[in-house]
Amino acid sequence: MYSIIEGFRKALFLILYLDPELLRIILLSLKVSGTALIISTALGLPVGSLTGLKKFPGRGFIMTILNTLMGLPPVVVGLFVYLVLSRRGPFGFMALLYTPLAMVIAQSILAFPIVAALSHSAIIKIDPLIKQASFTLGATPFQVTTAMIREARYGIMAAVIAAFGRVMAEVGAILIVGGNIAGYTRVMTTTIALETDKGNFELALALGIILLMLSLVINMALYLVQRKGVLQT
Amino acid sequence: MGLTLAVSHVFKSYDGKPVLQDCSFPFEKSGTYVLTGPNGSGKSTFFRICALLENPDRGKINYLSGSILIEKNIELRRRITLLLPRVGVFNMTVFKNVAYGLTIRGANSDETGERVHKALDFVGLLQKKEQKALTLSSGETQRLGIARAIVTEPEILFLDEPTASVDLENTKIIEDIILRMKKIGKSIVVITTHDMAQAERLADWLLLLKDGRIVSAP
Numbered sequence: 001m002y003s004i005i006e007g008f009r010k011a012l013f014l015i016l017y018l019d020p021e022l023l024r025i026i027l028l029s030l031k032v033s034g035t036a037l038i039i040s041t042a043l044g045l046p047v048g049s050l051t052g053l054k055k056f057p058g059r060g061f062i063m064t065i066l067n068t069l070m071g072l073p074p075v076v077v078g079l080f081v082y083l084v085l086s087r088r089g090p091f092g093f094m095a096l097l098y099t100p101l102a103m104v105i106a107q108s109i110l111a112f113p114i115v116a117a118l119s120h121s122a123i124i125k126i127d128p129l130i131k132q133a134s135f136t137l138g139a140t141p142f143q144v145t146t147a148m149i150r151e152a153r154y155g156i157m158a159a160v161i162a163a164f165g166r167v168m169a170e171v172g173a174i175l176i177v178g179g180n181i182a183g184y185t186r187v188m189t190t191t192i193a194l195e196t197d198k199g200n201f202e203l204a205l206a207l208g209i210i211l212l213m214l215s216l217v218i219n220m221a222l223y224l225v226q227r228k229g230v231l232q233t
Numbered sequence: 234m235g236l237t238l239a240v241s242h243v244f245k246s247y248d249g250k251p252v253l254q255d256c257s258f259p260f261e262k263s264g265t266y267v268l269t270g271p272n273g274s275g276k277s278t279f280f281r282i283c284a285l286l287e288n289p290d291r292g293k294i295n296y297l298s299g300s301i302l303i304e305k306n307i308e309l310r311r312r313i314t315l316l317l318p319r320v321g322v323f324n325m326t327v328f329k330n331v332a333y334g335l336t337i338r339g340a341n342s343d344e345t346g347e348r349v350h351k352a353l354d355f356v357g358l359l360q361k362k363e364q365k366a367l368t369l370s371s372g373e374t375q376r377l378g379i380a381r382a383i384v385t386e387p388e389i390l391f392l393d394e395p396t397a398s399v400d401l402e403n404t405k406i407i408e409d410i411i412l413r414m415k416k417i418g419k420s421i422v423v424i425t426t427h428d429m430a431q432a433e434r435l436a437d438w439l440l441l442l443k444d445g446r447i448v449s450a451p
Contacts, residue, residue: 135286
């Protein structure tokens with residue numbers, strides 16, 4: 001019978017001795033999720049800002065869709081991206097399936113509604129007097145917008161951190177579109193799933209510990225950002 | 234040539250209820266105009282229209298430089314400023330709040346520093362320049378709003394009920410600031426208040442807004 005204590009001992013050994021395979025998997029995870037976060041922030045922040053700052057027909061509908069997408073099951077995203085990128089899909093000619101880029105696309109889709117919806121919430125909470133103050137002091141519409149976004153900075157940072165937490169812990173979508181290819185598309189969560197199946201718990205536990213530590217760091221950052229935001233308002 | 238304002242036959246109503254009716258007045262001389270009237274008489278609406286925050290239903294707001302009509306664009310907005318009864322404070326230091334109007338105009342840091350110091354000194358907040366603006370008291374916040382408004386040296390400054398939400402001590406300080414601005418006398422300052430005694434203390438020209446019109450003129 002497998003000893004959990006022995007498994008933890010070996011896992012810690014892998015971490016302490018900076019096992020090359022472990023490091024490669026961690027780096028790829030950070031690279032894929034980091035890129036997805038940059039893309040989703042670049043797309044989600046303008047959408048969140050637009051819906052937060054402007055009133056236009058269909059705004060409520062867009063927010064309903066974004067809020068719904070926040071709870072999107074990763075496997076559904078994986079299935080959708082798979083169908084789109086598979087050989088018979090509309091973008092099959094690009095041969096992106098089972099590549100890190102396919103994983104980035106899937107994670108970006110997962111993170112986008114979180115960044116957009118939470119940025120929207122952060123911006124609509126800003127006192128409307130800020131907008132008027134900025135306008136009456138001679139700001140251009142663009143300067144008014146940047147003033148509002150700056151005021152919502154802590155909420156927006158919290159949105160980005162929350163999205164990062166979501167994509168780092170995600171397994172369903174990237175397993176489907178990445179294929180879990182060793183040394184190419186194998187990241188922390190997919191490795192844990194595979195190694196557990198194989199009964200190779202040392203690597204799975206080591207990655208589990210790293211993932212938990214990352215989650216702890218993300219949540220501490222989120223707490224500190226939210227605390228700073230609360231203290232300053 | 235200094236900026237002047239001519240309000241001509243302005244009408245404004247909300248949900249069918251008239252607020253301003255055929256309201257006209259020329260603001261032509263530098264000095265302090267005080268617009269009085271009971272709460273709900275339309276003073277704030279009048280200010281919001283003059284400061285280009287809202288459009289009138291009918292009538293004209295003409296800004297002039299001599300006899301030349303000035304186009305309502307960003308350049309004009311940067312020559313006038315409105316201070317609302319509740320000051321919207323940016324989540325940054327007192328210094329950066331006051332510097333905002335200069336920063337968005339692209340002023341260099343030396344000029345900004347000098348002018349912000351002068352404005353903060355004028356309103357008695359120089360010692361608090363590094364303090365977070367959101368931690369100021371309501372009276373100090375109002376003074377911050379005045380510093381932020383005057384630092385850009387607007388040619389026409391609208392102060393909407395500047396002492397409505399402050400205590401007696403800060404009311405006196407703000408009145409003193411306005412009286413000192415009056416002595417400098419470079420711009421047109423238009424103030425609303427429902428306090429008649431205060432209106433008389435501050436005004437060069439006392440105006441009354443009644444039934445949607447400015448009925449009392451100098």
